[in-house]
Amino acid sequence: MGLVREHVPGLRIVQKRDIWWMRAIGRLLKPINPEFMTRYTTVVGQTVYLPRPLADFPRDALAATLAHELVHQLDMQQWGPFFYVSYALTPLPVWRSHRAHWERRAYAVDLMLALHGGGEARLVAVETWLRGVFAGPDYGWMWGGRPAAATYLKPVVERVRSGELQKDAPYAAILEAWVGPTSG
Numbered sequence: 577m578g579l580v581r582e583h584v585p586g587l588r589i590v591q592k593r594d595i596w597w598m599r600a601i602g603r604l605l606k607p608i609n610p611e612f613m614t615r616y617t618t619v620v621g622q623t624v625y626l627p628r629p630l631a632d633f634p635r636d637a638l639a640a641t642l643a644h645e646l647v648h649q650l651d652m653q654q655w656g657p658f659f660y661v662s663y664a665l666t667p668l669p670v671w672r673s674h675r676a677h678w679e680r681r682a683y684a685v686d687l688m689l690a691l692h693g694g695g696e697a698r699l700v701a702v703e704t705w706l707r708g709v710f711a712g713p714d715y716g717w718m719w720g721g722r723p724a725a726a727t728y729l730k731p732v733v734e735r736v737r738s739g740e741l742q743k744d745a746p747y748a749a750i751l752e753a754w755v756g757p758t759s760g
């Protein structure tokens with residue numbers, strides 16, 4: 577994705593399971609998130625760690641994943657060590673973690689692309705799925721309880737639905753890059 581290369585010129589895409597310390601983290605997180613190695617993409621600095629070989633990613637899924645990770649990379653560039661510390665150092669179990677703040681910013685991309693590609697029905701489906709992601713163990717219960725997660729996600733969902741979020745950086749540029757190549 578050209579937009580990612582523009583902001584992250586040293587972008588590296590590797591397979592999570594090829595990296596020894598990712599495998600170590602995967603073992604550590606297994607009781608909490610057994611799918612860390614096989615389902616979740618992780619980003620650290622300029623490197624994106626994919627849970628599957630690049631060839632197994634449908635093109636759109638890869639582009640959407642990289643767009644989500646781009647938001648993290650832009651936040652890392654802006655906030656530096658504070659990003660990593662606030663993302664990682666929330667003790668478990670947590671009910672209101674700063675991790676949720678960063679993930680809500682990144683999952684706004686997933687919501688935006690859902691509305692763009694599949695309309696209201698797809699937006700609602702992704703919103704419903706995200707409630708579980710935020711309230712559940714995948715990210716260490718970053719926002720405790722489904723109703724609380726629903727409330728926390730709602731303003732972003734509404735901004736996507738109204739088209740307001742699509743006017744803001746970095747979402748406007750991401751949507752433009754997304755629409756560009758597919759509309760030829």
Ligand SMILES: [Zn+2]
Nearest residue numbers: 644648679682
């Ligand atoms: Zn994320």
